[in-house]
Amino acid sequence: MADRYYATGRRKTSVARVWLEPGDGKFQVNKRTLDDFFGRETLKMIIHQPFEMTSTLGQFDVYANVCGGGMSGQAGAIRHGIAKALLEVNPGHREVLKKAGFLTRDPRIKERKKYGKRSARASFQFSKR
Numbered sequence: 001m002a003d004r005y006y007a008t009g010r011r012k013t014s015v016a017r018v019w020l021e022p023g024d025g026k027f028q029v030n031k032r033t034l035d036d037f038f039g040r041e042t043l044k045m046i047i048h049q050p051f052e053m054t055s056t057l058g059q060f061d062v063y064a065n066v067c068g069g070g071m072s073g074q075a076g077a078i079r080h081g082i083a084k085a086l087l088e089v090n091p092g093h094r095e096v097l098k099k100a101g102f103l104t105r106d107p108r109i110k111e112r113k114k115y116g117k118r119s120a121r122a123s124f125q126f127s128k129r
Contacts, residue, residue: 003021003022004019004020004021005019005020005021005085005086005088005089006018006019006020006085006088007081007082007083007084007085007087007088008081008084009076009077009078009079009080009081009082009083009084010077010080010105011069011073011074011076011077011079011080011105011106012069012070012072012073012076012077012106012108012109012110013068013069013073013109013110014066014067014068014069014070014073014074014076014077015066015067015068015077016064016065016066016074016077016078016080016081017064017065017066017081018062018063018064018078018081018082018084018085019062019063019064019085020060020061020062020082020085020086020088020089021060021061021063022059022060022061023059023060023061024058024061025057025058025059025060025061026061026062027047027061027062027064028061028062028063028064029064029066029078030064030065030066034047038071038075040071043071043072043075044075046075046076046079047075047078047079047082049079049100049102050079050082050083050086050097050100050102051082051086053096053097053100053102054086054090054093054096054097056086056089060089062078062082064078064081066078076106079102080102080103080105080106083097083102083103084103087103
């Protein structure tokens with residue numbers, strides 16, 4: 001049994017590199033604590049979801065490097081990475097994590113701006129006269 005498990009998680013434009021080590025449940029994101037990095041409780045809840053679904057909360061220390069995007073995208077990327085790393089720990093968790101949707105990369109990203117338009121879809125105001 002390896003003592004470190006690695007996975008990459010992605011959401012929107014965020015990319016998270018996640019390492020799991022057997023431990024007592026410490027979180028370190030970009031060399032900062034979880035409470036220091038993510039201020040909102042909802043973001044912390046998102047990150048803890050894979051552990052709660054697999055009943056492994058407090059069994060692993062999490063070290064994550066995350067870049068790109070905003071807070072919500074980064075939290076989703078870390079959740080994706082944790083879920084993929086938990087599969088390396090125990091492939092039996094696959095059914096639970098897959099059903100919860102944690103193994104699927106959320107492909108929704110910002111649509112590009114089109115020429116002749118104000119934004120991706122919104123047009124400039126039309127004046128008939």
